[in-house]
Amino acid sequence: MVNDPAWPRARAWLEGEGLDSPVGSVSVLGVPLNASISPGRCDLAPEAVREAMRRLSTYDVEHGTDVRRLRAVDLGDLDVDRARPEDALEPVVRAMGGAVPGFEATVLLGGDNGVTRPGLRGMAEALGLELAQTGLLTLDAHLDVRHTEDGLHNGNPVRALLEDGLPGANVVQIGIASWANSAEYATYARGRGVRVVTRRQAASFAETVRRELEALAGRVQAVYVDVDVDVLDRAFAPACPGARPGGVMPWELADAVWECGRHSSVRVIDIVEVDPSRDANDVTTLVAGQCLLAFCSGLTERLA
Numbered sequence: 001m002v003n004d005p006a007w008p009r010a011r012a013w014l015e016g017e018g019l020d021s022p023v024g025s026v027s028v029l030g031v032p033l034n035a036s037i038s039p040g041r042c043d044l045a046p047e048a049v050r051e052a053m054r055r056l057s058t059y060d061v062e063h064g065t066d067v068r069r070l071r072a073v074d075l076g077d078l079d080v081d082r083a084r085p086e087d088a089l090e091p092v093v094r095a096m097g098g099a100v101p102g103f104e105a106t107v108l109l110g111g112d113n114g115v116t117r118p119g120l121r122g123m124a125e126a127l128g129l130e131l132a133q134t135g136l137l138t139l140d141a142h143l144d145v146r147h148t149e150d151g152l153h154n155g156n157p158v159r160a161l162l163e164d165g166l167p168g169a170n171v172v173q174i175g176i177a178s179w180a181n182s183a184e185y186a187t188y189a190r191g192r193g194v195r196v197v198t199r200r201q202a203a204s205f206a207e208t209v210r211r212e213l214e215a216l217a218g219r220v221q222a223v224y225v226d227v228d229v230d231v232l233d234r235a236f237a238p239a240c241p242g243a244r245p246g247g248v249m250p251w252e253l254a255d256a257v258w259e260c261g262r263h264s265s266v267r268v269i270d271i272v273e274v275d276p277s278r279d280a281n282d283v284t285t286l287v288a289g290q291c292l293l294a295f296c297s298g299l300t301e302r303l304a
């Protein structure tokens with residue numbers, strides 16, 4: 001790969017290369033949890049996404065932002081690739097005690113969607129908040145409220161959090177897809193007070209996210225955003241086993257994630273469900289890298 005100092009690479013930024021006098025800082029923590037309902041290799045994602053960032057620049061031409069104005073601190077990966085989600089709770093919460101304070105925002109690179117429960121619990125603990133003072137915004141095709149009787153996995157983090165004490169009214173789920181959920185679980189989520197916004201209802205995806213985030217932020221002290229990459233159309237997310245035709249477009253997701261970066265209530269975002277062993281032409285790892293960068297572009301705008 002040609003090294004051109006006039007074309008800074010996102011990977012180098014992630015490794016600490018930035019501009020003088022940063023406007024703030026972001027921490028990045030790999031959480032290679034791999035305990036999905038359908039066996040896969042989501043544990044490979046943090047390193048694959050970092051690798052994809054070699055081919056992405058740091059410049060957001062849409063907003064005129066260079067993310068190198070932010071200081072990035074990559075804290076590496078947690079040793080949870082063989083852990084059950086129940087056993088990942090303690091190490092993730094402990095690591096977030098160092099990854100959240102002192103940074104304007106934290107990006108968790110999953111791993112499967114099981115990351116979201118320890119991620120939100122870790123954010124709450126790091127900020128000294130009760131779960132009831134926190135909000136969860138999911139950009140996901142799925143409700144993730146399958147029952148928890150047989151243990152935790154990537155299909156039930158939202159249910160597990162509700163059972164932990166997160167009030168349903170603090171949860172907003174955007175991008176929920178047809179033929180990817182069941183009537184029973186949709187009834188359960190709505191019955192718990194969860195706000196469910198379907199793919200079609202969120203036709204203007206980023207605008208819907210901006211509006212819902214604003215409303216949620218008014219009710220809580222800090223917001224955790226779960227970006228399940230399977231909210232994308234399957235054409236752009238072949239590495240996400242749960243992605244289906246009819247999902248959102250990459251630019252819609254980028255705009256939505258940018259809005260999350262810009263909003264002062266958002267302290268943590270996770271990017272989950274990418275299984276690089278299923279990818280085609282690196283499209284999914286590239287789009288996951290773009291999500292990280294779009295969030296950081298919004299964060300730069302927040303702090304500038």
Ligand SMILES: [Mn+2]
Pocket residue numbers: 113140141142144154228273
């Ligand atoms: Mn999910």
